[in-house]
Amino acid sequence: MVGVETSTSETLTPIPLVNLHRQIASLQEPISAAIAGVMSRADFIHGKAVAEFETAFAQWVGLPYCVGVGNGTDALTLMLRAAKLPEKSVIVTTPMSFIATTEAVSAAGYQIAFADIDPDTYGLSASALESVLAEQRASAILPVHLYGQSCDMLAIMELASRYQCQVFEDVAQAHGAKLNNQSVGSFGRASAYSFYPGKNLGAFGDGGAVVTADPDLAEEVRKLANHGRLSKYEHLCEGVNSRLDTLQAAILQVKLACIDQWNAQRRHWAAQYHQMLADVSEIKLPQVLLGSEPVYHLFVIQVENRDALMQALKQQGIASGIHYPIPLHRQPAYAHLNLPVGRFPNAEKLASQALSLPLFPEMLEEECLRVVQALRTFYGYSPL
Ligand SMILES: Cc1ncc(COP(=O)(O)O)c(C=O)c1O
Known part of the structure; x- marks a missing residue:
């Protein structure tokens, strides 16, 4: 109580x-059927449902590639690792986010810089960002679409082009948010999503995805998330084990329709x-x-x-x-x-x-x- x-x-x-019970109750039948489908195929790792969900989710965001991973934190980390920015590159982000945002910057081997937020809309402030970019060389900007609202992406993209920075988006809290009819997550080079159960699109456990229009970056994320593998026992580099679980993908596929x-x-x-x-x-x-x-x-x-x-x-x-x-x-x-x-x-x-x-x-x-x-x-x- x-x-x-x-x-x-x-x-x-x-x-x-948040009340997840009501949502689950309304989807009991299709979700049970989706889980039964995975059980009948027993394709628990990288199964059919993962590929199907990746295709559907990429299409829903409006980009060609989606790579499912284990959680939103891994999505951020692997996206930034796959970007292959110079070692110790500075990435500018917001001080108002969940720590996963900055954990990912450090885990990928880069340095964190902060710019203040806009006091009204709570996203990265373009004017504060400009001051930071004018002061120090940064390789990338990592806006977080906090609480489900788009950052001022037009101003951020303009600054990125002026200061020659790449843009990566943290969309963990903003599945489906739009700015000028364009989905957030489709402005920068790539974007990271979380499917933590309480998110707008939530799994029955952990899950995450990287979405991008860049085929090389997508392939690199897929490789890093799967032990740097090219084929079953041929490893191009050290990666990690971060998979979008097949059962979670099957559940997410049902929920994506809603x-x-x-x-x-x-x-x-x-x-x-x-x-x-x-x-x-x-x-x-x-x-x-x-x-x-x-x-x-x-x-x-x-x-x-x-x-x-x-x-x-x-x-x-x-x-x-x-x-x-x-x-x-x-x-x-x-x-x-x-x-x-x-x-x-x-x-x-x-x-x-x-x-x-x-x-x-x-x-x-x-x-x-x-x-x-x-x-x-x-x-x-x-x-x-
Ligand atoms: C803004 C933001 N980024 C990243 C994450 C990390 O996602 P996950 O919990 O799936 O690792 C979260 C989750 O709470 C978040 O709110």
């Missing part, structure tokens, strides 16, 4: 941040929150970049009194989350980069004020309304 053990929370049905509808439902709930909280001046709602079609992996508001609000929501049985409480440049793991408090003020402010509200496609009208009423009551606004 979510919430403090009070009489209020005990009598209310909990509202989680994702556009799920993303539309996510946008519906986001619009409801926007509409019903518009007058609550204490809440900063997520702003949408012009031309952007977000997919609301998370619905993140900014508030000053976050702890008290979280507690009040918890008492109403409403879950909330913080994505992320410590920006990457302030993580102990990056103490060696010597980046002090105040270095990236927009990221630091978001980290101290961000609060994720429940949002998932199968949410119910009354659940959305209960979250809204709890927020309105907390700030002393009349209920709707």
Whole structure:
């Protein structure tokens, strides 16, 4: 049970941040059939479902190549390794992401540089990026489409061309998000996806993929992800074992047919929150970049009194989350980069004020309304 053990929370049905049970229940039959198909073929490693999903997913993103791998972190790492940038190349990314983004930069043998975020749309700020690129030679830019919204890719691509950088996209939180009708993940040289269960397209375990229009990069990722293999026992280099599991691919293939509808439902709930909280001046709602079609992996508001609000929501049985409480440049793991408090003020402010509200496609009208009423009551606004 979510919430403090009070009489209020005990009598209310909990509202989680994400409810996977409803989604699974709605797909019980086709997913069971897909799993039965894998069992009957017993092609558990690199099976038919993997190739089928790779083809379908690449097509859905709008690019020719997709290579399934073990998880989103490996997708990022192998994509960056496959790019073969000069050793210790600098890659500029955001301080507001999950640590997998920067772990991948280091694991691939490159150096991390940060540029601050845009305070309204939370993605890499083009002007902050330009200052960093003007100051130091960077080989690549790694934007993260945080919470399901596209970064300002037109400005980022222009800077990349001006400063001769390659662009790689972290799309772990933004399957299907668009900017000017173009899918995120199709702007740069390649992009990395995660199919962690809670993502917009989630497996029943770990999974990930690299998507690209570059056949050489795709082939290199495939080789690296499979022990550097050319044929069964001929290894061109040392790689890793990072496979998209066949069962996961079969499940993802079923879910891929639903994702556009799920993303539309996510946008519906986001619009409801926007509409019903518009007058609550204490809440900063997520702003949408012009031309952007977000997919609301998370619905993140900014508030000053976050702890008290979280507690009040918890008492109403409403879950909330913080994505992320410590920006990457302030993580102990990056103490060696010597980046002090105040270095990236927009990221630091978001980290101290961000609060994720429940949002998932199968949410119910009354659940959305209960979250809204709890927020309105907390700030002393009349209920709707
Ligand atoms: C922005 C971002 N990048 C990368 C990852 C890593 O994905 P995975 O958990 O599949 O390794 C995540 C997952 O949480 C993420 O949110």
